[in-house]
Amino acid sequence: MxxxxxxxxxxxxxxxxxxxxxxxxxxxxxxxxxxxxxxxxxxxxxxxxxxxxxxxxxIPIEELDQIQPRLIHDPLQLGVATMIYEILKGITEKG
The missing domain is CATH 3.40.50.12150 (Rossmann fold)
Incomplete structure (x- = not known):
């Protein structure tokens, strides 16, 4: 099996x-x-x-080259970007 x-x-x-x-x-x-x-x-x-x-x-493979310089691959960068997003989401939801 x-x-x-x-x-x-x-x-x-x-x-x-x-x-x-x-x-x-x-x-x-x-x-x-x-x-x-x-x-x-x-x-x-x-x-x-x-x-x-x-x-x-x-993102389609064809478009990847166009945005490659703006992509975040580093785990620390991803974590910081996620924290910023969550903070901003909380602020906008509270109005």
Whole structure:
């Protein structure tokens, strides 16, 4: 019997999607998916199953060169950008 990842990949292939399985799991596997320009990333553990757009957040490959200088890839930059977004969201929601 195949493992969970192989089964999910098989289902996605049946639905017509191009798939690959990263050689690593967790963060290393996520990074590998991004490096391979995955358009959708499926991840799961015992409690959750998620599907998320690949970085840069579902932007078509053709447009990637145009925005590349503005992309944030560094984890610290992503964390700071997320904090700023959450702060601004809270301020605008309070009016």
């Amino acid at each position: 195949k493992g969970f990842s192989e089964t999910v990949a098989g289902i996605l292939k049946f639905l017509g999607m191009r798939t690959f399985l990263p050689s690593s799991s967790d963060v290393k596997g996520f990074a590998e998916a991004l490096e391979n320009e995955a358009e959708i990333i499926f991840m799961a553990d015992d409690d959750r199953f998620i599907a998320a757009p690949g970085l840069p957040l579902g």
